[in-house]
Amino acid sequence: MISKAMAQRLNGQVNKEFYSAYFYMSMSAHSESENLKGIAAWFMAKYDEEMAHAMKIYRYLHDQGARVELDAVDKPPTTFAGVLDMFEKTLDHEREVTASFNELVDAALDERDHATNIFLQWFVTEQIEEEATVSDIIGRVKLVGERGEGLFMIDNELAGVAKQMSTTAAAQA
Numbered sequence: 001m002i003s004k005a006m007a008q009r010l011n012g013q014v015n016k017e018f019y020s021a022y023f024y025m026s027m028s029a030h031s032e033s034e035n036l037k038g039i040a041a042w043f044m045a046k047y048d049e050e051m052a053h054a055m056k057i058y059r060y061l062h063d064q065g066a067r068v069e070l071d072a073v074d075k076p077p078t079t080f081a082g083v084l085d086m087f088e089k090t091l092d093h094e095r096e097v098t099a100s101f102n103e104l105v106d107a108a109l110d111e112r113d114h115a116t117n118i119f120l121q122w123f124v125t126e127q128i129e130e131e132a133t134v135s136d137i138i139g140r141v142k143l144v145g146e147r148g149e150g151l152f153m154i155d156n157e158l159a160g161v162a163k164q165m166s167t168t169a170a171a172q173a
């Protein structure tokens, strides 16, 4: 059993993960409409990951005897200046998520809630990988540019990465 305050914080994080999913689906929709199928697939794989994150916390709350309270999910941005803009927004967003998990860990440590602290470690590690992956993509987009062959190459590459992400997610489910 966890404290009411900790449960409320984790409920807030469930909402943030749903927002992340929604945010990435919006970028997938935008990419799809721009004929960037690989980038669209990558953002849709991110959508799946974020839904899985939300459900991981959802299950933890139930396992700890807490009540899950769902909240409204904010509207994500729907227009983007280009591919670089989407990945830069993704990195900014993931940095905010990292800060949010750090605050959750602080709260768990303050309460000496060891179970929640241990539970949160998976997310802390995941955030390092997520930020690194997106930084890497930003670097590549800057290198090859946002049009023509360079963009075609990035789109193809991310199509392959999206397939791997889906395979990994299916194996972890």
Ligand code: FEO
Pocket: 017, 020, 049, 050, 053, 094, 097, 130
């Ligand atoms: Fe749920 Fe992208 O971290």
